[in-house]
Amino acid sequence: xxxxxxxxxxxxxxxxxxxxxxxxxxxxxxxxxxxxxxxxxxxxxxxxxxxxxxxxxxxxxxxxxxxxxxxxxxxxxxxxxxxxxxxxxxxxxxxxxxxxxxxxxxxxxxxxxxxxxxxxxxxxxxxxxxxxxxxxxxxxxxxxxxxxxxxxxxxxxxxxxxxxxxxxxxxxxxxxxxxxxxxxxxxxxxxxxxxxxxxxxxxxxxxxxxxxxxxxxxxxxxxxxxxxxxxxxxxxxxxxxxxxxxxxxxxxxxxxxxxxxxxxxxxxxxxxxxxxxxxxxxxxxxxxxxxxxxxxxxxxxxxxxxxxxxxxxxxxxxxxxxxxxxxxxxxxxxxxxxxxxxxxxxxxxxxxxxxxxxxxxxxxxxxxxxxxxxxxxxxxxxxxxxxxxxxxxxxxxxxxxxxxxxxxxxxxxxxxxxxxxxxxxxxxxxxxxxxxxxxxxxxxxxxxxxxxxxxxxxxxxxxxxxxxxxx
Numbered sequence: 001x002x003x004x005x006x007x008x009x010x011x012x013x014x015x016x017x018x019x020x021x022x023x024x025x026x027x028x029x030x031x032x033x034x035x036x037x038x039x040x041x042x043x044x045x046x047x048x049x050x051x052x053x054x055x056x057x058x059x060x061x062x063x064x065x066x067x068x069x070x071x072x073x074x075x076x077x078x079x080x081x082x083x084x085x086x087x088x089x090x091x092x093x094x095x096x097x098x099x100x101x102x103x104x105x106x107x108x109x110x111x112x113x114x115x116x117x118x119x120x121x122x123x124x125x126x127x128x129x130x131x132x133x134x135x136x137x138x139x140x141x142x143x144x145x146x147x148x149x150x151x152x153x154x155x156x157x158x159x160x161x162x163x164x165x166x167x168x169x170x171x172x173x174x175x176x177x178x179x180x181x182x183x184x185x186x187x188x189x190x191x192x193x194x195x196x197x198x199x200x201x202x203x204x205x206x207x208x209x210x211x212x213x214x215x216x217x218x219x220x221x222x223x224x225x226x227x228x229x230x231x232x233x234x235x236x237x238x239x240x241x242x243x244x245x246x247x248x249x250x251x252x253x254x255x256x257x258x259x260x261x262x263x264x265x266x267x268x269x270x271x272x273x274x275x276x277x278x279x280x281x282x283x284x285x286x287x288x289x290x291x292x293x294x295x296x297x298x299x300x301x302x303x304x305x306x307x308x309x310x311x312x313x314x315x316x317x318x319x320x321x322x323x324x325x326x327x328x329x330x331x332x333x334x335x336x337x338x339x340x341x342x343x344x345x346x347x348x349x350x351x352x353x354x355x356x357x358x359x360x361x362x363x364x365x366x367x368x369x370x371x372x373x374x375x376x377x378x379x380x381x382x383x384x385x386x387x388x389x390x391x392x393x394x395x396x397x398x399x400x401x402x403x404x405x406x407x408x409x410x411x412x413x414x415x416x417x418x419x420x421x422x423x424x425x426x427x428x429x430x431x432x433x434x435x436x437x438x439x440x441x442x443x444x445x446x447x448x449x450x451x452x453x454x455x456x457x458x459x460x461x462x463x464x465x466x467x468x469x470x471x
Contacts, residue, residue, distance in 0.1 A: 001191040002029055002090050008184025009097050011177040012290055016373020017101045018383050024096035031112045032089045037061060040088060041081045044124040052133055054125045070130045083198060091120050091148045097290035098156030101370055102163050105378055107363035111353055119349035123147050139338035140311055143199040145253025145303040146342045153297020154346040157288055162354045165287040167370045178237045185241035189218055192248045196255045206316055210255040213263035220267030221247025228275050246274045249299035254307040257320045262310035270302045301339055308335030
């Protein structure tokens with residue numbers, strides 16, 4: 001799931017930050033697994049000190065290979081530990097989408113360790129531990145709508161507010177590599193089946209219910225988003241990737257408690273709410289780069305609320321209860337209590353960690369590094385080197401086929417305004433193949449700073465303006 005998230009996020013950031021964004025997700029696999037083994041699992045699920053806190057009696061997993069009647073009655077507790085660790089890893093990784101291109105690496109890694117310890121572990125204990133106080137109260141969260149999505153969405157919003165806007169902030173910046181995003185969204189959908197169905201803790205009817213509900217909500221959310229896009233004029237690929245993720249987020253807390261028909265509706269409701277929230281994100285004064293607060297925070301809130309409406313004890317006799325639509329409206333208030341607790345606790349923890357770090361240590365990269373991109377500034381690497389290798393392979397193939405290497409490729413830029421003139425970019429294939437770095441010959445009048453196309457006029461013969469791009 002976390003590598004899938006890395007690709008999903010990586011395709012949506014600016015090309016100058018793609019390696020950094022991949023790193024921000026993948027490094028969580030190192031930090032959180034170490035923390036989880038040392039004391040995280042014990043703090044979340046160990047023999048409790050109280051309804052509010054776990055203990056450190058299971059630190060370094062000192063419980064052997066036996067079964068546990070509460071968490072793993074039919075398989076070793078170590079397996080349950082490994083499974084729950086995947087939730088602990090992806091939750092802070094989700095936050096990274098809010099702070100794209102702004103935070104230094106070492107402070108980020110310290111933040112991930114502290115946030116997992118101070119925020120995630122206690123919240124997981126409250127909702128999922130055998131005696132957690134929210135679980136005892138009656139809050140339902142089958143697979144992480146509250147623990148994972150609301151907490152990460154709120155924390156991402158708070159973190160981006162504390163760090164401030166990017167230097168080159170553009171709320172309409174397009175995704176640079178949609179194939180990456182499609183790959184990530186597809187892998188997330190597949191992995192989500194394991195997350196949600198696996199939360200049944202057995203290969204039984206509840207796992208089957210969670211599995212079918214997960215797919216149902218994702219599919220209905222996808223179709224809803226595509227229809228809304230079509231109504232607005234164009235069906236976007238990025239929307240077709242975001243839609244099912246929103247449905248997966250929304251169904252997560254309810255997937256083991258509701259009928260498939262309600263899962264269909266939850267996906268539609270989640271997609272509608274998030275889609276229209278997206279239309280107003282340009283008015284936000286906070287630079288949540290990949291809209292983690294809207295997708296995960298709002299989507300998780302919708303799902304937790306709908307759980308209080310549509311849950312049905314007949315669907316899950318062991319852990320389910322009837323919701324408001326089945327004669328028990330008090331469940332809706334228990335869900336609201338869980339939502340408000342997660343929002344307040346995540347916001348307080350994130351502020352309590354990041355604000356002192358910001359005051360005591362400069363956690364934000366220098367403006368010139370932001371503009372250059374963290375791939376080069378923080379990692380000293382660039383994924384675009386692979387694009388150069390691809391160009392080399394293409395031109396070598398041209399030579400192998402006996403074609404003359406002095407031909408040209410042409411790419412055309414068409415402004416959004418259909419009345420505006422198109423601009424043609426001519427790519428010249430040169431015989432000197434060792435030169436692979438594109439060099440753009442920019443004519444006078446171009447704004448290199450804003451990288452916008454210039455006003456162009458057709459020549460007397462009606463041809464479009466051209467720009468030479470040599471390899």
